[in-house]
Amino acid sequence: MNVLIITRNFYPYNNIGSFRINSFAKYFRKAGHSVTVVAEGERDEAITWNDCDIHYIKDPIMTPKYLHNLEQKNKKWTLRRVIRALESRIFFGGPCIWRAKTCKKVEELFQKNNFDVVLSSYGPLTPHALVMKVLKKRYKFFWVADMRDEMSKLPHYSKIHKKRLAFYERNILEKADLVLSVSKPLIDDFKTMCSHDRFLEVRNGYDYEECYEINFQPQFTMGYIGRFYWMATPDNFFKAFSELIEEGRLPENSKIKIVGNFKKLDVPDRISSNVIQCKNVPHEEAIKISITEVDTLLMMYQSGRKGVYSGKLFDYLARNKPILALYDPNDVVAPLLAETKAGFIVDDADKEGIKNMIMKCYQIWKNKEILPRDWDKIKQYSRRNQVQILLDYLSNNLATSG
Template sequence: MKKYNLLLITPFYPPVESVATNRMVAFCKYLKHFNITVLTRSNKFHSDEMVDGVRVIRVPDRSLFKKATFNRKTNVFLHNIKALYNRILLFTQLDEYDGWRSSVFDYLNKNKPDVDVVLSSFAPISTHIIALYLKNLNKKIVWVADMRDHMSSNIFFPERYRKKIGHYEGEILSRADIITAVSKPIIEEFEGKTQRKDIIFLEIRNGYDFEPCFDNPSANSVWTVTYTGTFYGLRNPDNFLKVVKELLQQGDIDDIRINFVGVTKPMVVDELLKEKVHFFDKVSNKESIDHMRKSDALLLIHPTSELKGVYTGKLFEYIGVVRPILALVDPDDVAADLIKKGNFGFVADNNDIEGIKKCILKCYDLWKNGEKFNPDIELVKTCHRRFQVEILEKRLMEELEKR
């Protein structure tokens, strides 16, 4: 079978660690019928190398202002200053990768790529701007615009920024051949913004990328609950910790160990919980999964909002390690639907104190009584990234073979 040339445009590629990086690596790993070139970002020098059968071109980022990073050693004042700086950067710029985008254009003008497919992934918007440029140069290229999440409708973006990317959103919907996003509600939103009949819309979820664990592991001597990821905005563990404190004081649970892995935001923990809450610095994806596997339950937090279609980054890895999930999420959104459908855990709204209490006690009793956790094994398997990328590959091949 003929192999087509695919150019993947993204600043998120190893050694960068992020949920976005994991999605990009999965495209490279499971799109089997393509010769893949990744056009990505470098802090200093240009490089061109083969990595696991993928050509990786790293183009220097000449941006003057770059997003601030965080770690737990940063004090609260400096953390808030950094967060404010990032907010101002988002408000004043289209994105902080404009210097990288400029370098990429220079590279493309000197090195005309021979590609059949361009796959660009938002955020940042620069990836789509670069792909739009290539599509305008060669209309025969199949352009896959991976939106991932909401764009101009994202209420957490400043209004000025939403208007800026709204312009490009219209351009993308008028020129892209395939639009992908992580959930059906987001796909349906984009479908409603265009009258085009020839565009393909696909839900390509995130997923886990390791062998799932279907064994029933030995329980810890102390009930161990782990959260991996970061806290920001309204996403915080305040209500969870409040309920845990009440349950301990009332004697409804005997003891608990809470692991926060990769949390960079400084936190103040109640005196009663100080010896029970443990923080771990940001770790590799593999180490993060090891923490999950050694846990009795996994904590997922995403406050309810008007935005629908939010699975959150770690949900699928939680599913893949096959441990009960304590999900404090919108009960009427996709994450809750999937957890309920697969019997993957227990769901409550993050603002529902009584609901959180019931979820914790159900999950605790599962551990306390040594009961077997019985999720839908077949549904667990479909949450693997391989399964999701194969959906995209099938439609891509159909589209290419028509041309």
């Protein structure tokens, strides 16, 4: 197959959206297919990455690195961010200059190549909208739209924004030859917005060797690796942790290590010396920290988003440390933790439940225990195996249609 991927998130950017699309490109190529990627970058350039041809397109208004630096410094408004905010309200299809430049590049590539498959990624809208423009040019290809998570039903969008986005979302769902998402609940929701059943569940995953060895820190240390998104906060967790120390149930020197978050956190004075906040690090270093410097891996996710996995969950699976998830016990994370035997889940609103789960993780550390992970189940969630689900589908369906 000759595959074109259109995305805003791609290597070298350190975010979960990039890791997902990186894996599609890398494992398509390792399977012997030709892969070309058009992605947002810091400059207009073409490179080779994992034997894939990558074409980076710069957005002159705001590059990913510029935005990341603003977020690190907690600068919400600069002239460029004001321009981008106005642009997003006037030109709803995404950054207009980047979109125009990318569309031109995609057309150039189509004039030189016969692409069998085009995969567009969550952007949330722009890459999919670019494919719909290409379709109007009468090029023939199999379109895979990777929706990943919700689009118009993302909770933090305004009603007007959701309504406008839903119009485009229905068109994407209807016209795509195959729609990907990360969970059955999300797929079931997408199905209500279109008239077909061309959906495939491809979850996120981990992309490193499974870690079977285990080490224990001198003092009990829980770690959260990554950002706190939107309304997700560790407030109840901090309160539960603080009370356990006050009650003498946890040692005074117990630690919480937070790596990569730049959202301001409300840390109670009682545990200010117990909470260690570290700057953002490359993904490979984050994996190393979570293997060698913590005893329990923390997940905290906002309520109200059904069927959505935190990307860090899959990274955590293969690290052989207990996972403590503050998450809706009736959502998709609970059965995944149960089948892999990789950790525990508790509702973020249940402070006593949180305290009990912290103590369970503490006892595992104190007794130097290792959870009986089901490694065969866990290996299903390697990125290679998740991408293979899509490769198998394309192999069967493109051969049939041909």
